[in-house]
Amino acid sequence: MNKRVSLTTQAHHILLNYLNTGDITIDATVGNGHDTLFLARQVGKQGFVFGFDVQQQAIISTKSRLQSEDFIDNVELIHACHSTIEHAIPPQYHGIIKAIMFNLGYLPGGDKRIISKTDSTLAAIQQSITLLAPTGIITITAYPGHSGGELETEIIKQWFEQLSPKHYTRQLIYSSEKITAPRLFIIKKHLS
Numbered sequence: 521m522n523k524r525v526s527l528t529t530q531a532h533h534i535l536l537n538y539l540n541t542g543d544i545t546i547d548a549t550v551g552n553g554h555d556t557l558f559l560a561r562q563v564g565k566q567g568f569v570f571g572f573d574v575q576q577q578a579i580i581s582t583k584s585r586l587q588s589e590d591f592i593d594n595v596e597l598i599h600a601c602h603s604t605i606e607h608a609i610p611p612q613y614h615g616i617i618k619a620i621m622f623n624l625g626y627l628p629g630g631d632k633r634i635i636s637k638t639d640s641t642l643a644a645i646q647q648s649i650t651l652l653a654p655t656g657i658i659t660i661t662a663y664p665g666h667s668g669g670e671l672e673t674e675i676i677k678q679w680f681e682q683l684s685p686k687h688y689t690r691q692l693i694y695s696s697e698k699i700t701a702p703r704l705f706i707i708k709k710h711l712s
């Protein structure tokens with residue numbers, strides 16, 4: 521794929537091959553709602569999206585985006601840390617979540633001091649694995665270039681590398697060759 525295509529767009533392209541009408545999905549970092557809206561569009565009115573963010577501003581901005589596109593009815597926005605993901609997602613959806621997106625870091629246009637943190641990110645991605653459908657997918661866009669982002673990215677990489685290749689297909693896409701370049705971790709679960 522063309523290197524100049526953003527990692528977010530690449531994540532969307534990959535997810536397009538996975539998502540079907542009626543699927544249940546999670547946006548673990550809703551931010552300004554671009555990914556939430558993308559997921560809501562793909563799963564349609566019969567599907568559902570759960571979205572998490574620690575910032576009220578992100579919840580409000582995403583709600584307004586969804587309302588203007590008439591997708592508010594099949595999305596639940598949860599104003600909470602994504603490390604509560606397993607508890608917050610109703611048990612009947614555990615094991616059937618088709619896709620979970622993480623786009624880490626800070627809210628673009630918002631307070632850059634409020635960023636995702638290594639411990640809660642790791643807790644959330646570990647729980648996400650258990651929520652996934654047998655053929656589900658997780659995408660994690662990580663930004664080692666900002667303060668705290670380097671350790672967070674390294675910890676994600678360590679977690680990613682220890683996943684069993686028997687059960688998961690892993691792919692790592694770099695936005696450039698720079699050591700601080702954002703990167704996209706893709707984890708595809710499969711049965712055998």
Ligand SMILES: C[S@@+](CC[C@H](N)C(=O)[O-])C[C@H]1O[C@@H](n2cnc3c(N)ncnc32)[C@H](O)[C@@H]1O
Binds near residue numbers: 555624637
């Ligand atoms: C890069 S933005 C997400 C962009 C978003 N997906 C979009 O399409 O606009 C990162 C978001 O993660 C949120 N965030 C940071 N730590 C979080 C946490 N522990 N739980 C949930 N959201 C968190 C931030 O508040 C911010 O809104």
